[in-house]
Amino acid sequence: MLTHLQIRNLAVVRNLDTDFSAGMTAITGETGAGKSIALDALGLCLGDRADADLVRAGQSKAEVIAEFELTPTSPALQWLEQQELSDENHPHTCIIRRTITQEGRSRAWINGAVATVTQLRELAPFLVNIHGQHEHQLLNRAEYQQRILDAYAGHSQLLQQVTEHYQHWRKLHQQQKQWQQQQEEFAARRELLEYQVQELDEFGLSEGEFEQLDHEFKRAANTAGLKEDAEFALNVLFEVEHNSAHGLVQAALSRLENQLDNDPQLADTVKLLSDAKVQIDEACRDLRHYYDNLDVDPATLAQIEQRVSQAVKLAKKHQVEAAMLPQKHQQLSEELAQLSATESDLSALEQSIQQANQAYRQAAAELSKSRQQAAAKLAKAITASMQQLSMPHGQFAIEVEHHAQQPATAMGTDTIQFLVSANPGQPLQALAKTASGGELSRISLAIQVITANQLTTPTLMFDEVDVGVSGATAATVGKLLRQLGQQAQVICVTHLPQVAACAHQQLQVAKVTDGRSTETSMIALTEAERVLEIARLLGGDKVTESAKANAAELLAHSD
Structure with a gap:
């Protein structure tokens, strides 16, 4: 999980050091204060494009450092070991550092070793899943949709069988191709x-x-x-x-x-x-x-x-x-x-290829059947969750098309697509074409909560998850995020008091200006300070005793 974030001279931030805890963290603040700065900074560490405009005015470079704590079984730890980027002295720690100069040059390090942006992007899915209007969203990607469905279905043995049959068929096919190339x-x-x-x-x-x-x-x-x-x-x-x-x-x-x-x-x-x-x-x-x-x-x-x-x-x-x-x-x-034996074995090899292909196609069909069964259950659960999250007419479906004669792959021959309809009379369409940023965040939230036991991303960050939500729906969002925080670290940018009150930790973002420059800060709030901040969210800039009482009640009911 993310344990510490340090930002230097990035946009409106001069110097920011923030610790993060397990569970759910809410980031709140006034409109325009820069509540998403932590998500933007973290995005740079995960391989987002570096723009010279991000460097604070008057400074030569910006710097972001993100520190993560890894479990012994973390896929991120395995990736670091494979890339020879793990820290021998602190094997369960991953520190990513990235700098941007005024000229637009960018450099990155992983555990002190120079790294490429490609490596940052490869490592990112093992560390953080950022849900919001960001270019590296995973939910719209076909391979990630397949990963979600397979994880929910829990059919790892079927997946392994398909992969093994595929590898065997491919090996035989390569032998045949090599022989044919050498035939003359x-x-x-x-x-x-x-x-x-x-x-x-x-x-x-x-x-x-x-x-x-x-x-x-x-x-x-x-x-x-x-x-x-x-x-x-x-x-x-x-x-x-x-x-x-x-x-x-x-x-x-x-x-x-x-x-x-x-x-x-x-x-x-x-x-x-x-x-x-x-x-x-x-x-x-x-x-x-x-x-x-x-x-x-x-x-x-x-x-x-x-x-x-x-x-x-x-x-x-x-x-x-x-x-x-x-x-x-x-x-x-x-x-x-x-x-002579090689020639006589060619017919036997061709027969073996046919048998291997038949075994693969059978395994792929069994995998597809399991996916279709799981897709119906998962789609039903997501639909129900969407309707709780201010999408009363929302419908969700997972289309699994099996292509029996398509070229073989290690993951089978299915085409998997998430479909959604957010409004009455609207046909089911591909998620990427239909859902708005806020809807996509809430749908993603529903998926994450439902599949939390199967997915392994340790940190989930939500931006605009509560856009267009209020009242009882906001309380539902907060409860879902808190529930998700029991399975993974959740960091949520919100303007809703009902959501903020459900957090285990709350950070406040504030913008200060002296007329010549502007600076954004982020501080962890005490329980007393949380009452005041939630009261502000409830009543606006003027905090009344009634608002403070309501805030205290929200906090009391969040546990």
């Missing part, structure tokens, strides 16, 4: 993949095959050198008649064996030479076998050479190492399978 690209990619996979299928290189082919090719290509070196090794190891490795080891072994009886320490050496002789024998047998089988069929060599060359060519085409072709083959095959 997918087709070209699929054609390329089919060619590449077929080519690799026909080549059929298996895992590890290239390494084996490469080995066989190198062996076959170097057969002559391999045979020459194998033959040389056989000769030096065994074949030559003298001085072969085998002969020399055998000679050394024989001589040392003959000396074992003379020195047994030679036994280890003899064993090593004996093992070496065996190793040379085995190496020679292997070399003879290797040499005898070393010849390669030229046709086989040509086949190997061709396959290796083709593997290298394909690897270059796919920009991988030849040994990685099998993995590349598998990767391309999997991508082709995925594209």
Whole structure:
């Protein structure tokens, strides 16, 4: 709720500091004293247009500061946290400051951080609802009318279902749209993949095959050198008649064996030479076998050479190492399978979209039915309240039109419109076209009282709510405002004593002039001062004892 308002050099106000309390506050004063200055100043904090003419004459700038106290569950607090504008030291406080210079420049701050006018306007509905002839009235807006009806109906679960079905349908629709946009690209990619996979299928290189082919090719290509070196090794190891490795080891072994009886320490050496002789024998047998089988069929060599060359060519085409072709083959095959699956899933996606749309339309129809039922009850209650508020022939209706085939939205497919007829014989017409400022304020008052338990705006300000009202109707207005003050903070500008007497707190606005300048002030009244002010409202400038007695009686009956 609004706890403090500070105004500096705004219009006829030089310096004004006012505290506000919970419940109902009445602002009274003589005609032309500037009773609406608080509402105008607060409007600036809520994003109203800043005009250089608002700066007090002779001053360089005007300043307005509004301080609000927020509850832990306040939507305003959630908005501040989302915008990173909350005050860590005072998390349940929101301070809005706005300045206007003589040149018409305007600046704004929220909790000390620079803010835009757009942000002020976004935050405004969570803090204050000003009812009067102001450009930011909510009641004429279709979305606010829908909000009122939905809050009164209390069908949050139906709203949530519609929103969830809408989000699901929209997600599927976006998937379909994305696929359709990529269809040509997918087709070209699929054609390329089919060619590449077929080519690799026909080549059929298996895992590890290239390494084996490469080995066989190198062996076959170097057969002559391999045979020459194998033959040389056989000769030096065994074949030559003298001085072969085998002969020399055998000679050394024989001589040392003959000396074992003379020195047994030679036994280890003899064993090593004996093992070496065996190793040379085995190496020679292997070399003879290797040499005898070393010849390669030229046709086989040509086949190997061709396959290796083709593997290298394909690897270059796919920009991988030849040994990685099998993995590349598998990767391309999997991508082709995925594209094929995407195509086959398109029909399934279209079917899912149809099912999601059907579920959404059904949920939207159920929501519309609930709205229509609530609209009849709410319209009846508002009509009755209007007739109590000096609109004896007033009629109120809420039109809910369901458009089953209209484009889907998260809030359903209904068109909701508030209709009113203020006079006999006048047809029901849109609220914005028919109701005057005073009528709109009283209709809004009726709506606020009826829906007070559902709506969450913490502060309600009424201007001209009692225009054209007097007598018993004025008392009704006062009682309704006081009743509303039990649910929310109510600030009301009034000239009716019956309304002012119902307030929990009363502020008096006065205008003082010295002939050269004019200044407006606003002070909180004591109980004694309230009697005098209400007596003035009852009897005019001359306050009689009778008027004071009547004022005291009004105050006594307000509790």
